[in-house]
Amino acid sequence: MKIGIIIEREYLTRVKKRSFLLITFLAPIFFAALMFLPALLMTQADKFDEKKTIAVVDESTMFIGKIDDTDFNTFIYLDNDIDDAKNLVKEGVYDGVLYIPGTMLNVPTNAEIYSEKQIPMSVTSHIRSSMKNVVERQKMLASGIDPEIVKASATSINVQTIRMSEKDGEQKSFSEFEFILGLFLAVIIYFVIFIFGSQVMRGVIEEKTNRIIEVIVSSVKPFELMMGKIIGIALVGLTQFLIWGVLTLAISGIASTFLPTQDVFSAGTVMSEPIAEMGVETTDAGTMTKVFEVINSINFKDILWCFILYFIGGYFLYSAMFAAVGAAVDNETDTQQFVTPISLLLVIPMVCSSVIATAPDSSFALWMSMIPFTSPVGMMLRIPFGVPIWQVAVSVVILFITFIVFTWLASKVYRTGILMYGKKVSWKEIFRWIKY
Amino acid sequence: MDFLEINNVSKSYGTKKVLNDISIKVPQQSIYGLLGPNGAGKTTLIRILNQITMPDTGQVLLNGNPLTPNDIANIGYLPEERGLYKKMKVGEQAIYLAQLKGMTKKEADKRLRHWFVKFGIASWWDKKVEELSKGMQQKVQFIVTVIHEPKLLIFDEPFSGFDPINVNLLKNEILELRDKGATILFSTHNMASVEELCDNIMLINKGEKILEGSVYDIKQRFKNHSYDVVYRPFDGTGETHLTVSSTNPNELISDIISKGELVSFNEILPSMNEIFINLVSSSNQ
Numbered sequence: 130m131k132i133g134i135i136i137e138r139e140y141l142t143r144v145k146k147r148s149f150l151l152i153t154f155l156a157p158i159f160f161a162a163l164m165f166l167p168a169l170l171m172t173q174a175d176k177f178d179e180k181k182t183i184a185v186v187d188e189s190t191m192f193i194g195k196i197d198d199t200d201f202n203t204f205i206y207l208d209n210d211i212d213d214a215k216n217l218v219k220e221g222v223y224d225g226v227l228y229i230p231g232t233m234l235n236v237p238t239n240a241e242i243y244s245e246k247q248i249p250m251s252v253t254s255h256i257r258s259s260m261k262n263v264v265e266r267q268k269m270l271a272s273g274i275d276p277e278i279v280k281a282s283a284t285s286i287n288v289q290t291i292r293m294s295e296k297d298g299e300q301k302s303f304s305e306f307e308f309i310l311g312l313f314l315a316v317i318i319y320f321v322i323f324i325f326g327s328q329v330m331r332g333v334i335e336e337k338t339n340r341i342i343e344v345i346v347s348s349v350k351p352f353e354l355m356m357g358k359i360i361g362i363a364l365v366g367l368t369q370f371l372i373w374g375v376l377t378l379a380i381s382g383i384a385s386t387f388l389p390t391q392d393v394f395s396a397g398t399v400m401s402e403p404i405a406e407m408g409v410e411t412t413d414a415g416t417m418t419k420v421f422e423v424i425n426s427i428n429f430k431d432i433l434w435c436f437i438l439y440f441i442g443g444y445f446l447y448s449a450m451f452a453a454v455g456a457a458v459d460n461e462t463d464t465q466q467f468v469t470p471i472s473l474l475l476v477i478p479m480v481c482s483s484v485i486a487t488a489p490d491s492s493f494a495l496w497m498s499m500i501p502f503t504s505p506v507g508m509m510l511r512i513p514f515g516v517p518i519w520q521v522a523v524s525v526v527i528l529f530i531t532f533i534v535f536t537w538l539a540s541k542v543y544r545t546g547i548l549m550y551g552k553k554v555s556w557k558e559i560f561r562w563i564k565y
Numbered sequence: 566m567d568f569l570e571i572n573n574v575s576k577s578y579g580t581k582k583v584l585n586d587i588s589i590k591v592p593q594q595s596i597y598g599l600l601g602p603n604g605a606g607k608t609t610l611i612r613i614l615n616q617i618t619m620p621d622t623g624q625v626l627l628n629g630n631p632l633t634p635n636d637i638a639n640i641g642y643l644p645e646e647r648g649l650y651k652k653m654k655v656g657e658q659a660i661y662l663a664q665l666k667g668m669t670k671k672e673a674d675k676r677l678r679h680w681f682v683k684f685g686i687a688s689w690w691d692k693k694v695e696e697l698s699k700g701m702q703q704k705v706q707f708i709v710t711v712i713h714e715p716k717l718l719i720f721d722e723p724f725s726g727f728d729p730i731n732v733n734l735l736k737n738e739i740l741e742l743r744d745k746g747a748t749i750l751f752s753t754h755n756m757a758s759v760e761e762l763c764d765n766i767m768l769i770n771k772g773e774k775i776l777e778g779s780v781y782d783i784k785q786r787f788k789n790h791s792y793d794v795v796y797r798p799f800d801g802t803g804e805t806h807l808t809v810s811s812t813n814p815n816e817l818i819s820d821i822i823s824k825g826e827l828v829s830f831n832e833i834l835p836s837m838n839e840i841f842i843n844l845v846s847s848s849n850q
Contacts (some may be wrong), residue, residue: 131664134661134664134665138661140648142652142653146786335650336650339648339649339650339651340644340646340647340648341647341648341649341650343617343642343646343647344642344644344648344662344709345662346615346617347615347616347617347637347642347644348637348662348665348666349665355849393726412595432722481569547606548617550610550646
């Protein structure tokens, strides 16, 4: 089989390139670093934090003794005036001085911290929440409300979304996580279709500008050459995914031995603390546990299969079009007028990604995951939420039929285009070639 | 025995007729020159022989049988516009192209190494193509064209880009290939090499055949009966050159001998170059 020889060449020349090895082996290390570095830093955070002693000059006298010491910070209450305290900071006795000016009103709401070095955000947020408690309590008492009652009546409502599916029974879902996963998958499939599709185009242009094409088409049919190139590059992509998969598993395996799971959990809570203190809705400590529960409930194997199916379908569809473009032009600079409209088709679902992922069962999302030009990205956005199997089946069948039709059309353009030199080709011309 | 036979082949692109009812017969083990100005339809005809494009009407017979896809292994084609993958190693690439012609990897490797030694480029086997000079790349392309020992060889401007020494090397190779049994179709604008190599030629212009035959016959047909004469007159004025037109050379010679001593007497045959220019410009009017 001659197509086998072509596939072999297309595959081997790319896999043996230094840039391929570099990207294949460095990318997962980079991703793993992105995933684990923040967690690692969080667990090691106390080693970076220095203990700070902060003087408090409280002219309002409302907060004396009300700001608690923390693991890292000690608060010393002074009777000196603020200028004295500032001098003490300059002499290095204290790391900073918190100055609460006295006010004519009952409730002071401003404070200042003077220091030589920048005071960490965790210290200011601790001070802020402590002062807030004091002031609020004061206000409640003034209005005759017992703060204890308010405290007792605070309630946290937990709404759990549970999806019912016939196959797996009931599953707890956590749509933020699925949203992010869907977006992640969509971005990946978008990029790989583009990257490998344009590799096909560049390969075709190379053969045409090198004039090697004439020698080759006297030995094989143009269709065989085009398909050999497309399949060969697809295999390069799949090889890369396979290596990435294995490396990711290996690296996360190694990383998790250094980083016991308990630490990851606490890292999660550490991360959520500053957010909570900044006034965002309180995240309770169980959130991370829930996230892990949801992660376990997602069927990653099915998602992986879908990803590979849609990569193959989407890649073949777009690379056939890219191959036709490569054959029609004389050099890479002429490709723009043809590549732009083709890439727009793929960009549409990316632009609509948040609309699709926030309402994955809407009819718009359904259409986006059925139309073959948008379905690879559209379906990736929906898939983590769970998509009925019949929808996936119909969408994949439509995608594969379209790619067969487009490969056939593209091969007609390709056949004529590769032997045509020195001619600026228009869209009209390309449609005429299809009719030959 | 005619190894290649083209019968009434026509081809149009849109409304433009590129080939109009072309028929030729190429005897086995001969070199056949395909001549014509740029845009005459030579490349289209060659592409039809290589089954890159199909004729609208007409038929191509190879060894008496219509062309089939299997004949790819019987044809070697060196296109005018030729190139190689720049980033690929020379040896690897030659093996790849030989495999596409239906050879096994092992067989291709063996024969290629032999040819590389013969052409003095053995040390370039593991170099990348982009490191080779243009002439060396041309040598590689020539080797790849003949490596599968095809029965029909098609050379389109084979000598372009070669220095005189390598042109000579190539000419000898082409003659040797013919002597070993190959039939060769040869397209060029270099009329000197046509006279040197070709047994028969065809001249086409604007898709029409305007001349066909053996090089000898054509020259005879287009001669204008002029002679180049050198003689020493009896009056002792020294050697005299004359170009004389005459339909009766015997009469001319006896006339000259009566006036002096004949030194040389040659018929002036038109060069292929002149015939080409005259025919093409008159058919363009």
